[in-house]
Amino acid sequence: MKTFTESSALVRYSLSGPTMGSRFSAVFFAAAGLDTRAIQAELQAAVDRVDGQMSTWQPDSTLMRLNRAPLGEWFDLPDELYQVLLAGLHVGSLSHGAFDIALGAQVGAWGFSPAPAGAPEAPRCAAAAALTLDRERRAVRKEAEVSLDLNGIAKGFGVDQLARCLERHGTQRYLVGIDGELRARGEKPDGPWRVALEKPEYGRREVFASLELADTAIATSGDYRHWRERDGQRYSHTLDPYSGAPLHNGIASVTVLAGSCLYADAWATALMVLGIERGARLAQEQGLGAVFLVREGEHIREVTVGL
Template sequence: MLKTPIDRVRHAMNGPTMGTRWSALFDASTATDSFPIRRALAEDVELVDRQMSTWTPASDLMRLNRAPVGEWVSVPPELMEVLARGLEIGRQSGGAFDVGMGDVVAAWGFGPRHTDPQAMRAALGTARASAHEVLELDRDELKIRKHAPMTLDLSGIAKGYAVDRMMAVLGRFEITDALVGLDGEMRACGQRPDGRPWTVALERPDFEKRAPLSVLELADCAVATSGDYRHWLELGGRRLSHTMDPALGGPATGSPASVTVLGKSCMDADAWATALMVRGLRAGQELAGHRGLKAIFIERVGETLRQSVVGWTNGDEYRPPDSSGAIPELSFAS
């Protein structure tokens, strides 16, 4: 097995952001000054948080949310890029992914404020236009305006975008083999020093503890997971996920326990994982197949977990559970 050459050293970096932590793992020459790399990574992640947070009243996103209907608002290019991609995935998903659900997220207590029963009742079942129908973007002039009242929330896409920016930062420092992540969103480039792909755990959808379910091997690709087990509330003895269904105006029902999406862009994988959760197991699988996505669906069947995949064309990349019910190792290489 190959080992890290003696003129190279392993760097493991991390820091706080967005209520969680970012991380970067890579090998570089012993002559490499790691301080500017760490600083650049932290600055890029904080730029995303500063522009796109719903927890910070001064963020560019919240400034846009406060703007009157019909008024053009200037936005930075990064926010424009994420909103434009979010609207496009909203169209492609038939509205399952919608960046205009901020009022519903807040009503159910998944934002900076507590649950608001009156707002929850108002949102449930109320007909609403999708963000891609209401938001007008002038990408040349970096201006946006709303044509109807709408509260934007980018929690289903901004972390993936931050991961993509982290990988771009390492590219500027000519680092070609790395694994970066932010919470459950990760992206890999190149390979480990032993010549193997980067290995990450696919998390077991457990409400009580964090534990691996299976393993993914990433080679020049990104991965993002959306699930019902990490952020939820209990209402009437029932756990309700933080994933909001635009058609319901409240938490998605009938969703699988988790959906993991793999692709070139972590921003896209992040948004599509949410969209497929909203669609539910069968409709989500059909949508993933139609859009050419590689996705892993995990559903609860009684006390057991059932795993299914869409988009795998090579039988060696996925082995179904054997008769013992064991969950196999998964690998993905683009």
């Protein structure tokens, strides 16, 4: 779909499609006459590759085949999955384990993935200790039984892939996203891209504040969109890697602004796990912009870092 703006030089385009149990969106301004059918196909192919490699909901995804691979054998990785594993391990190291891609068994045990619910079959092994990466051949070897889960980083990477697709077509003004993870470049003809920061309300959507984006990415981790109830208790889908249980530290959400959505996505989870004091300090050290929303009784307290 396209609509003409007040500027005769630019046309607004809007494309979307299904991915990762949600939808991707791409809004951009460019010259008239673009072949949007070709761009649509490329955008869809980009996110399909990410889903096909990293989904925990597709038994034949590359990630799930890696999870089933024998210990001690090298497993060749496609380029996209290699990049995400490397980034996940990097953020895990910088966050002192607050972000850990080796929580697949725990995620399943709490009912947040198609893996069988119940107690994990084996003690958890952190990803950094369980994996060896060969950077030259782009391969990985499992040193311990581990179940990898990339749901805390894959959507962000998918957003970055959408951005790369548009940039290959010379697009300089865009806003792309998947399920609230967003990346912007340039501005609209009438000013910056403006996005909503949601109020952390269970079961309903309400705007808490708005943020302006230009040449940055944004991602949010929160306790109010995906949860499970057990024995009358509500449990967040964000797990604490240190305990293997759902996070319960009073943080309702953390929104991170970073140069790529891949890293914004991963850091949002890490900072939520770390909490206000440690999380805010680490965000400052890493040069991240962050918004912490904290539950205090019936009220929400906002703490911002680097904005």
